[in-house]
Structures are given as structure tokens and as C-alpha cells.
Amino acid sequence: MEDLVLVNQEGKVATVTINRPKQLNALNGDTIAALSITMQELEENESVRAIILTGSGEKSFVAGADIKEFANYSVEEGKALARRGHETLFNLIENLRTPVIAAVNGFALGGGLELAMSCHMRVASDNARMGLPEVTLGVIPGYGGTQRLAQLVGKGKAMEMITTAGMIDANDALKWGLVNHVVALDELHAKCAEIASKIAKNSGVAIAAAMSAVNAGFETGVNGFEAEIDAFGEAFGTDEFKEGTTAFLEKRKPDFK
Ligand code: DAK
Numbered sequence: 001m002e003d004l005v006l007v008n009q010e011g012k013v014a015t016v017t018i019n020r021p022k023q024l025n026a027l028n029g030d031t032i033a034a035l036s037i038t039m040q041e042l043e044e045n046e047s048v049r050a051i052i053l054t055g056s057g058e059k060s061f062v063a064g065a066d067i068k069e070f071a072n073y074s075v076e077e078g079k080a081l082a083r084r085g086h087e088t089l090f091n092l093i094e095n096l097r098t099p100v101i102a103a104v105n106g107f108a109l110g111g112g113l114e115l116a117m118s119c120h121m122r123v124a125s126d127n128a129r130m131g132l133p134e135v136t137l138g139v140i141p142g143y144g145g146t147q148r149l150a151q152l153v154g155k156g157k158a159m160e161m162i163t164t165a166g167m168i169d170a171n172d173a174l175k176w177g178l179v180n181h182v183v184a185l186d187e188l189h190a191k192c193a194e195i196a197s198k199i200a201k202n203s204g205v206a207i208a209a210a211m212s213a214v215n216a217g218f219e220t221g222v223n224g225f226e227a228e229i230d231a232f233g234e235a236f237g238t239d240e241f242k243e244g245t246t247a248f249l250e251k252r253k254p255d256f257k
Contacts, residue, residue: 010158012200016054050098051100070139091118124182126170129170132149137162209231
């Protein structure tokens with residue numbers, strides 16, 4: 001059987017490709033499990049400083065959760081699987097110390113858009129189409145879509161996308177703030193690699209702390225400003241702070257390990 005998830009590392013950047021092109025990379029349970037393990041392994045691999053997540057082929061990032069698989073779930077299974085999915089993949093990605101860039105290379109629908117939204121940033125190819133079509137199937141977004149879409153595009157637009165189940169194209173996604181950049185499909189990897197290589201030059205310790213402070217502001221009952229103050233203070237105790245400031249004063253490039 002072919003690997004469900006492919007990993008390719010170039011320098012400090014790992015590219016993870018979801019590899020079910022015949023099913024438009026739909027997320028079945030095995031793919032979610034494989035992605036979760038892959039992401040945890042890359043997080044532990046200190047030579048990896050940024051991750052690009054994409055789908056195999058030229059048509060689809062991920063066309064949703066695998067409809068064949070979830071068609072027969074019961075109420076209890078639905079709730080349990082949603083919770084497990086949040087923990088093992090979607091929240092896991094959002095809370096990684098290593099930045100993840102979603103390279104949205106075509107359809108990102110349902111669980112596929114939810115996956116892209118759990119990444120730290122998104123770049124789309126100009127053929128990309130995005131939407132949350134769950135209500136056409138009588139279900140609702142179950143991997144964080146109701147929350148993360150509203151955070152990214154605002155409540156009104158999220159309500160429209162979710163209730164109409166419509167797809168938006170890459171340019172509307174750019175206008176709405178759902179993606180950061182739109183490029184031609186054959187330039188998608190290069191654009192993501194360019195962003196990743198800029199990330200890889202900076203302090204990984206500081207990046208992880210800053211991303212955690214940004215995320216804190218979206219957590220219920222957590223004061224993001226307090227999280228920032230704590231993380232800012234902690235930065236002064238790190239070797240990377242010493243290296244970054246020393247390098248500046250010595251007029252050389254920092255060498256972050
Ligand atoms: N699941 C399974 N197979 C899929 C699929 C999907 N989501 N999307 C596409 N495929 C398969 C098609 O069945 C087809 O397979 P064959 O017939 O060739 O065997 C193959 O991929 C190619 O697709 P099409 O022939 O349909 O290709 P087209 O270009 O004509 O259309 C399309 C492309 C993306 C517009 C169309 O495939 C489509 O509408 N796909 C379904 C989109 C969708 O509704 N996705 C699901 C959204 S709901 C959960 C949490 C979250 C969720 C579920 C459970 N739990 C916690 C339990 C999330 C749910 C969703 O994601």
C-alpha cells in the first residue's frame with residue numbers, strides 16, 4: 001500500500017504531502033493518524049524549522065473528511081471522534097512550536113479547510129476553492145471550522161460560508177484574509193519555501209514563544225497580553241536571545257541552533 005503521508009526535507013524545511021490523490025486526499029482515520037504521527041516526529045526533529053503541508057496532485061489539497069467513513073457514525077461516535085480529531089491533529093498542529101504553512105493546491109473543503117485553518121498560515125494556488133459544505137450532508141464542521149473560520153474571516157463571512165455551504169475562490173479567500181498569498185499552481189511550493197526559509201533563519205525558541213502568545217489570545221479564559229508579558233520575560237533567559245543580540249552588536253548574522 002502506498003504511504004498516506006509523504007515527507008521530504010530540504011535543508012531546514014520539511015514538506016508533508018497528503019497522498020490519496022484518487023480520493024482528492026480525503027481524510028480517513030488512517031490518514032489523520034499518519035499525519036498526527038508525522039507532525040509529532042517533525043516537531044521532535046530539531047533540524048526541521050518550518051513545515052509545508054500540501055495535498056498530492058494538482059486538483060486538491062484535501063476534499064474533506066472521507067464521507068464513506070463517517071456516513072454511519074452514531075451520536076456518541078461523532079462526539080468522541082470529533083474530540084479525538086481535535087486533540088490528535090487539529091489542535092496539535094495549531095500548538096506546534098514549528099510553524100506550519102498550508103500550501104492549498106486546489107480544493108480545501110470541509111475537514112480539508114479545517115486542516116488548512118489549523119496551520120499557522122495559508123498560501124493558495126489560483127485554482128484553489130475553499131468551503132465548508134458540511135450542512136449539505138446534514139452535519140456541521142467538526143474539526144474546529146466553526147471557530148477558526150470566524151477567527152480568520154470574521155463572524156458574518158463565516159456564517160455565510162457555513163450556512164450557504166458555498167465555495168470561494170482563491171482571490172476571495174485572499175480578500176477575506178483566509179489565505180495570505182495567491183500564486184500560480186506551479187509557483188506554490190516556491191512561495192511557501194521562500195516564507196519557510198525566512199522563518200528558518202530566525203530564533204526557533206522565540207518563534208515558538210511568539211506563536212504560543214498569539215494563540216493564547218484565542219483561548220477562553222486566557223489573557224493573551226499576560227501570556228505575551230510572561231513569554232517576553234522568558235525570552236531574556238534563552239541562549240538564542242544572547243546569540244541574537246550579540247550578533248547584532250557584532251554586526252554579523254545570528255547563528256541559531
Ligand atoms: N470523501 C471521500 N471521497 C471523496 C471525497 C470525500 N470528501 N471527495 C472526493 N472524493 C472522491 C470521489 O468520490 C471520487 O471517487 P471515485 O468516484 O472516483 O471513486 C474522487 O474523489 C474524485 O472526485 P469527483 O469525481 O467528485 O471529482 P470532481 O472534480 O467531479 O468534484 C469535488 C470535485 C471536490 C467538488 C467533489 O469531489 C466533492 O464535492 N467532494 C466532496 C466534498 C465534500 O462534501 N467534502 C466533505 C465535507 S464534510 C468529523 C469531523 C469533521 C468532518 C467529518 C467527521 N468527525 C469528528 C467524525 C468533516 C466533514 C467534512 O469534511
